[in-house]
Amino acid sequence: MSNGRDARPATLREVAEAVGCSVATVSRVLAGDRPVGPDLARRVQQAARDLGYLPNQVARALRSRSTATVGLVLPQITNPFFPSLMREVERALHEQGRALLLADSADDPALEAERVELLIARQVDGLIVAPVDQERSMATLAKAAARVPVVLLDRSVDEVQADAVTVDNAAGMRLLLEHLKALGHSRFWFLGAAGDASAAVERRAAFQDWAVRHAGFWRVELGDFSVRFGQHTAGRAVTAPAAQRPDAIVCANDLIAAGAVQRLRELGVSVPGELAVTGFDDIDLASLTSPGLTTVRQPNRELAAEAARMLAARIHQPEAAARAVRLTPTLVARGSTVVVQSPQGSTL
């Protein structure tokens, strides 16, 4: 008893035979790119419907040299920032009638290279990449950009001739630091991510630039974009000798900050009373820790929409000069720096 799966779907030719015309005609009716007699057209439509005809996109792609598919390469799907970005990218691409081929480079430049190669072999019309590393992703991206339109998303790589849409990390970091300064904080620990991802580098550099000029005391600790790193290092901040203890912990992203806040609660340190904490990204989680995280919001949707738009433009006009768009993030103040009135008036 067959379940009908092996009954292969109808082809253009079968529709043509059913109608009694040529495949060219059927194709024209369905594509609508050249006029066809009204009667014949109707019969073709009908036959296509009856046979449940679905155009084979693979064949179409082979002939027309366009798969209507773009590859998205992300460095760590685990980091909640990326799924939300991904969702917006998927939405924007779907509106363009393109599909999304997803690849995770797991923060590994070698894996990233492999994935990019695979996607190109699959003839994607373009690539949207959040590169793993400023340096070690360069070769991969340069090679990729020579074969297919590439848009860098969220993180950039200098010297690669490709469009890029990023967020102004330095401006975001300054927003946070000015906010803290206005609240009277002057002793900072910065919990940053090591490595050469552009977001990590820019946030780090922006912190240092500012701290050198305005901080009473500061110190930089490097780890990765993880909750665990935040937990661990926050513990060390509290037990450090008094001279090195901070009154604010500035984290390179929300995951680190969430870890820090949580550990501080466990240690009975009041946030923000004794120690303020800030994050970066404004992932969903940021409003759910307690206290909520003061952070900087990345304009997620705009980022994705702009990337999709740039990619479409470049696909349409491959030789145009590369553009770089930098969006501005906004400050979101919550309980980790400011004592907020809750709706019912209880503070904590």
Add this chain to the structure above:
Amino acid sequence: MSNGRDARPATLREVAEAVGCSVATVSRVLAGDRPVGPDLARRVQQAARDLGYLPNQVARALRSRSTATVGLVLPQITNPFFPSLMREVERALHEQGRALLLADSADDPALEAERVELLIARQVDGLIVAPVDQERSMATLAKAAARVPVVLLDRSVDEVQADAVTVDNAAGMRLLLEHLKALGHSRFWFLGAAGDASAAVERRAAFQDWAVRHAGFWRVELGDFSVRFGQHTAGRAVTAPAAQRPDAIVCANDLIAAGAVQRLRELGVSVPGELAVTGFDDIDLASLTSPGLTTVRQPNRELAAEAARMLAARIHQPEAAARAVRLTPTLVARGSTVVVQSPQGSTL
């Protein structure tokens, strides 16, 4: 000045011409499916390397009727449970040498139908779907399963002849309820998701079955799988007349529970002192709220791995009988039900 993008990649034919042999031979060397003389083989390898030959997967797919691509259709990428599942699916598929075409059905059966159709038109070798709705996804899935191998993931749809890998939601719910009962709780509010997604239905039903027999008082509130719903409803639980007030809030997933815990903190209600809260899924967030969420862990990785395995098996043997695998979740007890000793001895 061209950037070389329009210089199309080398084809099999060009490699053949460079070597001075036929395309068939080149194909054979590269595929390794039939012996070729060692000398010729070496020259082909060399030429392929020199020309930077990359096999065109689209052409290959057209001819060999296999794209080595599977579609993953998720109901809401926003829910953090799904990205983590997605990540594991991506990993498992990659190990099989398959790529992942991602689609978000945004909890809308109509959109889901559209996406599935699109993926099938793209000739995916199979589909992994977490259906939106037990009832309204049926037609879509039945039609899809007739054309291409389908595996249902995390949520199932009865009467659809397809493989499925799900988690035993009823068992998970019972774990939580027994846990609460052992702690002395007897008055429950259940914050569940409306709609006919199988996970929602099963958790709801399991709660009721148990509550009817063991609860002193219980009540079911229906909303969606969102933080907002948890916040809102937790507020109502606290202000309800004493006779209807719970001593434990059982939530259908972690997002709802996180919202509930957060609102309760704002209201100054001690958790778990006055009111215990439980979640479901054990997403990353669950350990970061304070207190951490007692919840049930879905065996994410096994779920994904099993789905990938089932799909591969079915692709290889399309006519085999449909299988349904149900994995068992495990209880994770945290501060939202149990007062835990933190490492440093401070409680709460």
Add this chain to the structure above:
DNA sequence: TGTTGTGGGGAAATCGTTATCCGACGTTCC
């Protein structure tokens, strides 16, 4: 009446592979 468009239609090339068929050559075994 002859010429020239023009709209509607078919035949066939094409995209870049894989798969099938067939021939040539060398070996082995009666």
Add this chain to the structure above:
DNA sequence: GGAACGTCGGATAACGATTTCCCCACAACA
């Protein structure tokens, strides 16, 4: 020495669409 066989290689159909080229009929025009 001839038949049978295994190995290596080439030529050439597919795969299922799009697209180019060409043809025919019919109308319009001089």
